[in-house]
Amino acid sequence: xxxxxxxxxxxxxxxxxxxxxKVLVALLPGIAVYVWFFGAAILVQIALASAxxxxxxxxxxxxxxxxxGLFLSDGSALVTAWLIALTFPPIAPWWLIVSATLFAIVVAxxxxxxxxxxxxxxxxxxxxxxxxxxxxxxxxxxxxxxTDFAAQMRVIFQSQSAQDAVTMATPLDALRTxxxxxxxxxxxxxxxxxxxxxxxxxxxxxEWIAMAYLAGGLWLLxxxxxxxxxxxxxxxxxxxxxxxxxxxxxxxxxxPTFHVLTGGAMLGAFFIATDPVSGATxxxxxxxxxxxxxxxxxxxxxxxxYPDGMAFGVLLMNMCVPLIDMGTxxxxxxxxxxxxxxxxx
Amino acid sequence: MIATLFAFKGGVKPSAHKEASTxxxxxxxxxxxxxxxxxxxxxxxxxxxxxxxxxxxSKGERIGAxxxxxxxxxxxxxxxxxxxxxxxxxxxxxxxxxxxxxxEPDGEERWIDRNPVNYAAATxxxxxxxxxxxxxxxxxxxxFPSHIKLKPGASGRIETLIINGAxxxxxxxxxxxxxxxxxxxxxxxxxxxRHIVSAERVLVGIEDNKPQAVAAMRAATAQSPGVxxxxxxxxxxxxxxxxxxxxxxxxxxxxxxxxxxxxxxxxNVATAGSxxxxxxxxxxxxxxxxTLTGNVERPGNYEVLIGTPIADLLPLAAPKADTDRYLMxxxxxxxxLPGTDLPVTKASNCIIAASKxxxxxxxxxxxxxxxxxxxxxxPVELQPHELYWFSRAKNFGKAQEYGIFDCIECGxxxxxxxxxxxxxxxxxxxxxxxxxxxREKATANAARERFEFRTLRDEREKAEKTARLAAKTAxxxxxxxxxxxxxxxxxxxxxxxxxxxxxxxxxxxxxxKALIAAAIARAQAQRAGVQPKNTENLTPExxxxxxxxxxxxxxxxxxxxxxxxxxx
Numbered sequence: 001x002x003x004x005x006x007x008x009x010x011x012x013x014x015x016x017x018x019x020x021x022k023v024l025v026a027l028l029p030g031i032a033v034y035v036w037f038f039g040a041a042i043l044v045q046i047a048l049a050s051a052x053x054x055x056x057x058x059x060x061x062x063x064x065x066x067x068x069g070l071f072l073s074d075g076s077a078l079v080t081a082w083l084i085a086l087t088f089p090p091i092a093p094w095w096l097i098v099s100a101t102l103f104a105i106v107v108a109x110x111x112x113x114x115x116x117x118x119x120x121x122x123x124x125x126x127x128x129x130x131x132x133x134x135x136x137x138x139x140x141x142x143x144x145x146x147t148d149f150a151a152q153m154r155v156i157f158q159s160q161s162a163q164d165a166v167t168m169a170t171p172l173d174a175l176r177t178x179x180x181x182x183x184x185x186x187x188x189x190x191x192x193x194x195x196x197x198x199x200x201x202x203x204x205x206x207e208w209i210a211m212a213y214l215a216g217g218l219w220l221l222x223x224x225x226x227x228x229x230x231x232x233x234x235x236x237x238x239x240x241x242x243x244x245x246x247x248x249x250x251x252x253x254x255x256p257t258f259h260v261l262t263g264g265a266m267l268g269a270f271f272i273a274t275d276p277v278s279g280a281t282x283x284x285x286x287x288x289x290x291x292x293x294x295x296x297x298x299x300x301x302x303x304x305x306y307p308d309g310m311a312f313g314v315l316l317m318n319m320c321v322p323l324i325d326m327g328t329x330x331x332x333x334x335x336x337x338x339x340x341x342x343x344x345x
Numbered sequence: 346m347i348a349t350l351f352a353f354k355g356g357v358k359p360s361a362h363k364e365a366s367t368x369x370x371x372x373x374x375x376x377x378x379x380x381x382x383x384x385x386x387x388x389x390x391x392x393x394x395x396x397x398x399x400x401x402x403s404k405g406e407r408i409g410a411x412x413x414x415x416x417x418x419x420x421x422x423x424x425x426x427x428x429x430x431x432x433x434x435x436x437x438x439x440x441x442x443x444x445x446x447x448x449e450p451d452g453e454e455r456w457i458d459r460n461p462v463n464y465a466a467a468t469x470x471x472x473x474x475x476x477x478x479x480x481x482x483x484x485x486x487x488x489f490p491s492h493i494k495l496k497p498g499a500s501g502r503i504e505t506l507i508i509n510g511a512x513x514x515x516x517x518x519x520x521x522x523x524x525x526x527x528x529x530x531x532x533x534x535x536x537x538x539r540h541i542v543s544a545e546r547v548l549v550g551i552e553d554n555k556p557q558a559v560a561a562m563r564a565a566t567a568q569s570p571g572v573x574x575x576x577x578x579x580x581x582x583x584x585x586x587x588x589x590x591x592x593x594x595x596x597x598x599x600x601x602x603x604x605x606x607x608x609x610x611x612x613n614v615a616t617a618g619s620x621x622x623x624x625x626x627x628x629x630x631x632x633x634x635x636t637l638t639g640n641v642e643r644p645g646n647y648e649v650l651i652g653t654p655i656a657d658l659l660p661l662a663a664p665k666a667d668t669d670r671y672l673m674x675x676x677x678x679x680x681x682l683p684g685t686d687l688p689v690t691k692a693s694n695c696i697i698a699a700s701k702x703x704x705x706x707x708x709x710x711x712x713x714x715x716x717x718x719x720x721x722x723x724p725v726e727l728q729p730h731e732l733y734w735f736s737r738a739k740n741f742g743k744a745q746e747y748g749i750f751d752c753i754e755c756g757x758x759x760x761x762x763x764x765x766x767x768x769x770x771x772x773x774x775x776x777x778x779x780x781x782x783x784r785e786k787a788t789a790n791a792a793r794e795r796f797e798f799r800t801l802r803d804e805r806e807k808a809e810k811t812a813r814l815a816a817k818t819a820x821x822x823x824x825x826x827x828x829x830x831x832x833x834x835x836x837x838x839x840x841x842x843x844x845x846x847x848x849x850x851x852x853x854x855x856x857x858k859a860l861i862a863a864a865i866a867r868a869q870a871q872r873a874g875v876q877p878k879n880t881e882n883l884t885p886e887x888x889x890x891x892x893x894x895x896x897x898x899x900x901x902x903x904x905x906x907x908x909x910x911x912x913x
Contacts, residue, residue, distance in 0.1 A: 334599030
């Protein structure tokens with residue numbers, strides 16, 4: 001390459017760091033509501049995950065002989081850390097979130113080549129590793145009203161086994177175990193009406209956190225950090241499947257508002273499935289990718305062994321990304337008639 | 346007339362910086378002490394020099410003849426004397442040198458006989474040839490010979506003529522100023538272009554950040570039916586030929602095709618102006634308007650003779666002290682000049698003085714995070730990040746499959762990349778590598794063909810030699826047979842014809858014997874010939890010496906025959 005031929009000579013003042021910072025900022029409303037309903041434990045978890053992520057990132061960069069300061073300040077490790085913290089139970093023991101975060105950064109990110117190279121979403125890798133290895137700990141969610149910070153800290157740092165008084169099954173978990181296990185007799189309406197966990201729509205507290213994530217996500221959309229394809233396709237397909245099944249059998253299947261506003265759906269729609277590195281990149285590819293995640297999420301939520309299917313859905317669809325991208329290359333300017341395959345969104 | 350506009354996808358909106366250089370009118374740049382006129386200033390073949398050192402020239406005299414039809418003539422920008430016809434460095438991204446005519450102006454500006462053409466009476470072919478000989482090329486920067494673009498393509502005719510006054514690159518204002526000040530000239534040029542292709546309608550596309558140019562062009566075209574001046578949204582690269590055609594007509598022209606194949610063709614406003622000068626005034630293309638701007642005290646536009654050294658122009662704009670380099674063209678697609686002793690060419694629309702403050706160097710390149718900003722910015726609807734991966738991995742086949750040659754190198758992708766990746770440089774690398782590979786393949790093929798031909802020729806020659814030898818032998822045999830024949834022939838004169846076929850078989854042994862005998866005789870004679878003949882007339886002493894040597898040799902031979910008793 002000749003040194004003189006270096007156009008363009010101007011550049012938009014934009015950086016990876018700025019993008020990552022915007023993602024973090026967009027998470028703040030969700031975190032604020034989280035603290036409001038479930039106490040400050042989530043902040044401790046975020047701090048733990050952030051520290052582990054930055055430490056793991058620094059060590060790996062050093063080992064890989066990369067400029068530590070430059071890459072550490074890109075903010076990508078922090079985004080991973082925050083997403084891990086927000087998907088884990090806020091009263092999970094400290095070592096669980098630290099080791100899961102380290103696994104995400106060291107194995108899922110750096111062993112695959114670092115920033116931009118990881119085929120799997122690191123935060124979702126952390127979640128899946130933790131839920132497979134420690135299913136019990138990953139199912140200990142604080143009961144609504146358990147906001148006593150000192151008590152929360154004892155659970156996190158002294159590994160006190162949480163008592164039933166402070167933990168509670170998440171709405172999703174409750175629905176799945178009570179509806180789709182062989183001995184289940186309940187109906188959706190019955191559970192939603194009786195159970196203390198359930199709020200008006202998606203679970204007490206959770207629905208409001210989901211709304212806050214939605215607000216942050218819409219801001220990301222407005223900031224053009226993400227495009228509409230993934231959130232719309234994900235939430236749309238999730239709602240569609242939920243509607244179809246709940247219409248067919250309202251006693252056994254929860255409706256669309258419940259599915260969209262509970263668990264990791266909203267966080268996943270705007271912050272996880274939109275991860276550019278491990279996601280599809282073409283417009284049509286994004287739609288297929290997100291629709292696939294939604295479908296898998298609903299299936300795992302409804303029939304699977306784990307309370308939430310988002311993480312598995314994301315990882316499974318991550319595997320399909322190269323194929324999706326290859327098959328959905330949009331036609332080039334002036335060549336639209338040549339490549340058209342009648343499959344445009 | 347309201348035209349429907351068709352947006353093109355992608356594009357970016359860099360800061361325009363156009364205001365500063367539009368405050369002063371277009372000025373004529375002073376005659377420099379030397380002009381360096383490159384002969385190759387357009388796509389196509391390099392014109393052949395028509396002048397030699399020492400020759401006197403008139404202004405507008407042809408100094409370079411178009412080489413073939415895919416080339417354009419070159420003319421003396423002023424009257425004077427040819428100092429040299431030699432290789433000089435060109436202001437081109439390649440950084441290559443090529444043949445230039447160096448002219449020392451005499452200051453008289455003595456024109457050749459200018460003969461305006463009544464275009465209404467001329468045939469399109471004659472006008473196209475005339476434009477080629479007048480050196481008219483696209484002045485938007487690509488310098489594609491205009492006469493070629495004026496030929497009807499596969500569609501048979503050009504219905505829509507697009508006149509490009511978009512000028513989407515930041516900083517550049519030469520077309521803006523031309524339209525503001527010389528709209529009439531442009532419109533008269535448009536009339537000629539329209540006449541040549543007999544276009545039904547003419548659309549003049551101007552970015553809507555140039556209201557004065559739009560107003561001037563509207564006023565100038567008020568009396569021209571079928572001509573509409575259309576303000577187009579300001580979005581780089583709206584002035585790219587194919588993007589502008591898309592915006593104004595909705596037609597998308599793929600890579601490798603001409604607009605004329607789709608019944609549409611596009612010319613720059615300055616090109617139209619130069620067509621007017623060539624046809625209506627008889628003046629070939631010897632000057633152009635150049636924007637001098639950037640880190641300078643007095644930004645502005647100048648009418649500059651082709652061949653004027655850039656160093657002679659710069660004082661007009663007074664570059665500031667912290668200027669560290671100069672760009673030719675705009676900041677999106679222009680290139681850094683390797684020096685200022687290079688001449689202005691027909692492609693030089695703008696010279697920008699750059700400083701670290703105005704054009705801050707790009708930050709460290711980070712890994713691609715596949716954010717898709719480049720895809721959204723690409724006006725050709727490519728997947729720039731995929732092309733980047735393929736180019737980086739030298740997976741050129743894949744890069745080609747994903748349309749790397751459709752890339753117009755507009756720079757939008759690199760402009761928006763949050764990872765500071767010099768995407769266009771990767772594409773240039775991939776493209777030039779692919780072209781080199783193609784060339785190497787072609788060379789290798791040629792070499793293989795040469796080798797195969799040589800092998801074939803060797804074999805043929807060998808076969809011919811064998812045939813010749815065989816013929817010679819046969820002739821020898823016949824000669825011998827012929828010598829033996831007369832008696833045999835006499836004996837068998839009365840024999841039937843069929844026995845004559847058998848007859849030669851009988852004397853074959855004899856013939857063979859004769860041949861062998863002859864061969865032995867030849868061999869003996871040969872041996873006699875090679876045997877040393879200088880032993881006969883030696884002195885007795887010498888003969889004795891030889892005998893002695895021979896005896897010693899015999900003894901050694903004897904010794905060599907008996908193996909040693911025990912290992913030594």
